[in-house]
Amino acid sequence: MPRADTEAMRLHLEEISRTVAPGAHGVVVIDKAGWHTTPALAVPANLSLLHLPPCSPELNPQENIWQFLRQTYLSNRVFDGHEAIVEACCKAWNALLDEAGRIASIATRTWAIIGQ
Numbered sequence: 001m002p003r004a005d006t007e008a009m010r011l012h013l014e015e016i017s018r019t020v021a022p023g024a025h026g027v028v029v030i031d032k033a034g035w036h037t038t039p040a041l042a043v044p045a046n047l048s049l050l051h052l053p054p055c056s057p058e059l060n061p062q063e064n065i066w067q068f069l070r071q072t073y074l075s076n077r078v079f080d081g082h083e084a085i086v087e088a089c090c091k092a093w094n095a096l097l098d099e100a101g102r103i104a105s106i107a108t109r110t111w112a113i114i115g116q
Helices: 006-019 061-074 082-098 102-107
Strands: 026-030 047-051
Touching: 006 026, 006 047, 061 082, 061 102, 082 102
Parallel strands: 026 047
Antiparallel strands: none
């Protein structure tokens, strides 16, 4: 997406909603960015948003994934424009996905595992 705004978030939630099994309900853990909290955001009926408390990046595993992507693939670079940024981000994401278990190793919180 070229922007992080309410419309982009709506589209993102719709995409997540499509992956929720029929009859199930999904919970999306998010921070309190303006486009996550606006009353204008339409949330699909099969999803609920769970907002993290402010100033708590340790509770948001995505922060660690984003930090890994920046440090490993995206930092200290100059991009020629929007398309170059998108291409670099896609390449970084695909490289991350190719590393079996990497996301789990970065994002798992042992204190949050049910039954442990």
